[in-house]
Amino acid sequence: MKLAVVGTGYVGLITGVCFAELGHEVVCADKDSGKIEKLRLGEAPIYEPGLQEMLWSNADAGRIAFTTDLAAAVRGSEIVIIAVGTPSTATGEADLSFVERAAESIGEALDGPKTIMTKSTVPVGTNARIEAIVASRAKYPFRVVSVPEFLREGYAIRDTFNPDRIVIGTDRAAEIEAIVELHKPLTDRIFVTDVRSAEMIKYASNAYLATRISFINEIANICEKVGADITQVSAGMGQDRRIGPHFLNAGIGYGGSCFPKDTKALIQIAGNVDYDFKLLKSVVEVNREQRNTMIRKLREYAGSFSGKTFGIWGLAFKPNTDDVREAPALDIVSRLIGEGARVRVYDPAATANFRSLLNDPSIEWCTDPLSAAKGSDGLMLLTEWNEFAEVDLRAVEQTMNTPILIDGRNLFGDKIGAYSRFWYYSVGRPHLNRSFTKGDQPSAFLA
């Protein structure tokens, strides 16, 4: 099939490349000429395992092309995929201006009957609005189908080819054939529903997953006070098939391009119909507070931040991505330098993106974990990259000025006990924590 993909952000690019891999002919359009130029040269603008290779092979095979000319992409396509961003406005609502502009341009460019498939995360009722916008400009028949995206960054390609479900939202059931055909051979997990329910499934799924994370983080906070171990609690809970084992890892809370944005948008969507979504408001609040807990712990261990140097391991909002959107590291590094500390940061992939959002003379950009820890008065692990799990902690401890380790992702297990000089804090595992009274030197705690 011939596809036009509007928007080459995360969702658009992965969608385009994966459909090309399935054998379709794809033209991706974006108004960002710099990005299109890079893509034409075969350079993936985001870090995503497997993407670069798949981009090259499909470009070589002539199955994927890139343009700034949206109308040209739309002309000659059978399916037009809307994959533009829906960022948060100041009030938390989804900003639909990119979707609306895309719908206008698609309507104007329509040169024959087509299916328009919406992948962007949009509030309930938006596909109806897209339909109205396109209809006001189009001279040919068309239909709008909602096919929300559920991929996770870092696993985007794997998720696309092994979906838990492909939700197809249409109010005209007879018209799903083209969408089913497009997804072949991934069609054993298709779930067909109406458009509004499809729109809601996306928000409800993300809000529910965010709720699990805030829930387990609160349980972890209680575990600390009652002497239980959150990793054991999560494992025990997860064995109940009604609960399941996923999204029960306690830590510094969620970040990224979806959960923070979509939880706030759903609170607004509910508010617009006079529904006070109290539970979800608390989820957002708990997530914000969880970052503060890390700062409080560091202060408890290290005292005042002023004039001190801290190491930061991990800037991305999660491992295997270079994405720093809503990453806890942005808040935490800002707080530390705001209170007069210097920070030495290291991330295997996200340093350039982080630097484009937060660049300050108090930040030193390190190229390996050990140099980020060097001479520091405390080290915070904020992203659980595998690389950190493999670092020789004895060497880390020796290079630090004060061996305080705040493990915001519970990366280090019982083996931390072997490194008895560390003043260690992790989330909801009080038996592993080692804190000391004022004036004590860590060396006093040698086993």
Ligand code: UDX
């Ligand atoms: C998420 C959804 O999973 C995906 O379906 C949707 O399409 C987009 O949003 P993503 O943001 O890529 O995907 O990351 P995900 O792996 O879901 O993690 C989100 C955040 O939750 C990360 O900050 C992660 O560190 C955090 N998290 C996840 C936890 O803190 N604990 C967990 O147990 C799981």
